[in-house]
Structures are given as structure tokens and as C-alpha cells.
Amino acid sequence: MCKAIDDPTTGNDTFAKLYGAANVYYNYTGTATCFDLDDDSDTHGLGGWGWQACTEMILVTGGSDEESIFPPSDWSYDAMASSCKFSFGVEPRPDWIPTEFGGHNIKRVLKRFGSNIIFFNGLRDPWSGGGVLSGISKSIVAIVAEKGAHHVDLRFATSEDPKWLQQVRKREVKIIAKWLSEYYHDLAHT
Numbered sequence: 001m002c003k004a005i006d007d008p009t010t011g012n013d014t015f016a017k018l019y020g021a022a023n024v025y026y027n028y029t030g031t032a033t034c035f036d037l038d039d040d041s042d043t044h045g046l047g048g049w050g051w052q053a054c055t056e057m058i059l060v061t062g063g064s065d066e067e068s069i070f071p072p073s074d075w076s077y078d079a080m081a082s083s084c085k086f087s088f089g090v091e092p093r094p095d096w097i098p099t100e101f102g103g104h105n106i107k108r109v110l111k112r113f114g115s116n117i118i119f120f121n122g123l124r125d126p127w128s129g130g131g132v133l134s135g136i137s138k139s140i141v142a143i144v145a146e147k148g149a150h151h152v153d154l155r156f157a158t159s160e161d162p163k164w165l166q167q168v169r170k171r172e173v174k175i176i177a178k179w180l181s182e183y184y185h186d187l188a189h190t
Contacts, residue, residue, distance in 0.1 A: 002147075003160075004017070004020030004021050004023060004024050005017045005020060005021050007020055022035065050087060050088070051088055054080075054083075054084035054087070054088055054090055054092050055084075055088075055090055055092070055093060055096070056093070056096055056097060057097065058077075058080070058092050058093070058094040058096075060075050061073075061075055077092070077094070080092060106132065107132070107136050110136050110137075110140050111136055111137055111140075114136070114137075114139075114140050115137070115139040115140065116139050116140075116176075116179045117139070117140045117141070118141050118142075118143060118172055118175060118176075119131060119132035119133075119140075119141070119142045119143070120142075120143045120144075120145070120148070120151070120153045120154075120168065120172070121133055121142065121143070121144050121145070121148070122144075122145045122146075122147065122148020122149045122150065122152055122153075123144065123145065123146050123147075123148065124146075124147060124148060124149045125148065125149050125150040127150060128144075139179065141175060143168055143171060143172065145164055145165070145168055147162070147164060148164075148165070148168070152165060153165065153168050153169055153172060157169065
């Protein structure tokens, strides 16, 4: 995606850069001439996101034309609830995450019952501001990559992966290997 955005042939044309980035996901074959926004054939497996957004992750979004190139949009819980009911036959649970996971102070909660968790956040991900950006304990680790994007560390490795991403993945493997080693050591000596 970065290669598409940084393509020197697009110059300073922001829309050409956005189109190139979108093509990485929605026209990976290079054969589509237009994106069909009504096409429900989800080749990326993103269909589960709608369900999750209705049942677990109620994300309040909206925007004004003063802050964006897009038309103003107001967020409405009632409209979302209606859409969730129509699409999935469910009512949203806006308080599920804080109720299920112990309130709004995730660091305090995780210190008490969590372990062996790696939170990776790439700062190019617009969701990173809501992520865990610093380690909570020795076994609840935050890895932050300035150039990283949304779950880029979990994608398949390629020969074109930048050095920083290769290092992130090596660090994650090293951390997990240490946890497994400790587990098997404890198991053998119990």
C-alpha cells in the first residue's frame, strides 16, 4: 500500500494516491475499472466486521465538511440500531466492552488478570490512538511502529517488507517463544 501511495508517477495528486491505495485491497488483480460499492461478494472476509460493529464495537463516527473532503455526516445510535436489526437481527450492545472487560481503565484491569498479550500499534493506523501504546507489565507488551498500519504485523511476510516490519515480527516471535519456554519449563518442574 505504501508503494502505491508513494508512487512518483502520481505526483502530488492526492486522489490518485488514494485510488492507488484502495486498488491494493479492492483491485488486486488489476482488472477492475470501477469499485462497486454495492457488491456483497466479500473477497477479503470483512463481512464479520459488520457483525462485530453491531454486537461488540460500537464506534461513534461522524464528520463535518470543514474537517474533511467528504460531506457532513452525523452519527445516530437509532440509525445504527435499525441497521443492525435489519442486517443481523440483533440490537447493538454499546456497553458490552467496558462491562465484559472491566470498565474504561483497561490497564488496571489487565494488570489484575491478563498475561501474554502483545499489543501492536502502527501509528499510521487511525485507530492507534485508542490502542495500548505502552507496556502494562512484563507479559503485557506494547510494540509501537511509527510507520506501521492496521495489523500489518499479522499479514504474510514478503520479500518487500521493510526492515522495521521484519524486526517487529522477529521481536513478536522472540516474546512468544520466551512465554512458551517459560510455560514448558514450569510444566516440567511442577
